[in-house]
Amino acid sequence: MRILMISKALVTGVYQRKLEELAALPGVELMAVVPPYWYEERVGVQRFERAYSSGYQLVEYPMWFNGRHHIHFYPGIGKIIRSFRPDILHVDEEPYNFVTLHAATLGRLAGAKVMFFAWQNLFRRYPPPFRMIELANYRLCAAGVAGNREAVEVLRRKGYRGPLDVIPQFGVDPDIYSPGPERKPSDRPLIGYAGRLVNEKGADVLIEAASRMKTRAPRLQIIGNGSERSRLEHLASYKGIRDRVTFRGQVASADMPEALRSLDLLVVPSRTRPNWKEQFGRIIIEAMSSGVPVLGSNSGEIPNVIGKPDLVFPEDDVDALTRKLEQLVADHELRQQLSVWARQRVLDNFTQASIARRYYNVYRMMMEGVPQPRSQESGQE
Numbered sequence: 001m002r003i004l005m006i007s008k009a010l011v012t013g014v015y016q017r018k019l020e021e022l023a024a025l026p027g028v029e030l031m032a033v034v035p036p037y038w039y040e041e042r043v044g045v046q047r048f049e050r051a052y053s054s055g056y057q058l059v060e061y062p063m064w065f066n067g068r069h070h071i072h073f074y075p076g077i078g079k080i081i082r083s084f085r086p087d088i089l090h091v092d093e094e095p096y097n098f099v100t101l102h103a104a105t106l107g108r109l110a111g112a113k114v115m116f117f118a119w120q121n122l123f124r125r126y127p128p129p130f131r132m133i134e135l136a137n138y139r140l141c142a143a144g145v146a147g148n149r150e151a152v153e154v155l156r157r158k159g160y161r162g163p164l165d166v167i168p169q170f171g172v173d174p175d176i177y178s179p180g181p182e183r184k185p186s187d188r189p190l191i192g193y194a195g196r197l198v199n200e201k202g203a204d205v206l207i208e209a210a211s212r213m214k215t216r217a218p219r220l221q222i223i224g225n226g227s228e229r230s231r232l233e234h235l236a237s238y239k240g241i242r243d244r245v246t247f248r249g250q251v252a253s254a255d256m257p258e259a260l261r262s263l264d265l266l267v268v269p270s271r272t273r274p275n276w277k278e279q280f281g282r283i284i285i286e287a288m289s290s291g292v293p294v295l296g297s298n299s300g301e302i303p304n305v306i307g308k309p310d311l312v313f314p315e316d317d318v319d320a321l322t323r324k325l326e327q328l329v330a331d332h333e334l335r336q337q338l339s340v341w342a343r344q345r346v347l348d349n350f351t352q353a354s355i356a357r358r359y360y361n362v363y364r365m366m367m368e369g370v371p372q373p374r375s376q377e378s379g380q381e
Contacts, residue, residue: 007092013051021356030056039067121150171355179291189264197226202269211239288342
């Protein structure tokens with residue numbers, strides 16, 4: 001089974017581990033195409049990191065309109081498709097993007113069966129030509145994968161009737177994201193945030209909650225960059241806790257496991273906006289795999305990924321987050337129990353190996369023309 005994957009997400013080195021697991025499965029010959037970099041507005045440039053490329057071909061290829069989600073594409077991808085002659089063309093992109101239509105059309109002409117990937121969990125009607133692109137891709141693709149449950153509902157409402165399953169885009173490698181030595185009780189636990197510093201990610205909610213805590217005076221570590229960094233630094237100063245907050249900036253993907261292991265607790269305080277809702281929260285499974293308990297808001301897919309209602313708070317509810325922080329900061333034994341539970345949840349549901357096997361099953365069903373089972377719950381096998 002010859003599989004060609006086109007994915008800008010693979011510029012991040014740790015994501016490539018899934019492809020090594022996929023390439024090791026029976027009968028797989030795999031090639032992946034990735035751009036030299038990807039530019040994300042309000043975040044900056046993420047350059048291609050070649051980290052895990054054993055057992056398959058990882059090809060860096062020029063992209064036009066880099067940073068433009070809807071219109072970017074690979075102008076010479078047809079040559080690769082004709083040369084590699086894939087049985088399965090996995091376009092790791094939303095169905096309303098031109099890159100999906102461009103690759104899917106060329107893939108179908110070459111005899112490949114095509115699939116798309118969708119994160120979009122908000123129902124939105126796109127103007128021409130993107131609505132036409134979306135509908136054309138529904139016809140061209142033999143299967144789709146959604147990264148969260150709400151994306152399935154959106155795709156069905158918008159007219160996609162083909163095979164569809166719910167599988168995260170990537171898992172984690174539990175050998176890389178592994179727990180450190182058992183942590184000793186501390187009077188000043190380290191609470192972390194890791195992600196883009198933009199309004200919808202809600203880091204200000206964590207700073208506000210930390211400033212209201214009365215039982216302990218925890219330290220905060222804010223990992224990431226973005227347009228809100230200056231405002232967040234001023235907020236920490238205004239709330240009188242600037243001396244307890246470290247703004248670490250962007251951390252390379254290879255250094256994230258160690259950064260997470262240094263934390264006692266991670267908070268994912270995302271807030272829904274009219275044009276955005278949390279689609280998965282990969283940092284959640286990275287932290288949980290590292291044995292770090294995670295508190296998260298109820299935005300989008302976060303509750304389903306965390307998998308424990310007691311660790312979820314209403315988005316933008318500073319008082320609710322403060323109460324949960326005070327409970328966990330004061331109870332070292334509870335944090336240790338949650339650490340073990342979190343690690344096991346990832347081992348059961350979110351490893352790169354398990355995610356690769358689930359994609360492999362989708363590819364086999366596409367090859368065999370067998371109807372897929374009902375959509376599975378996010379992260380559940």
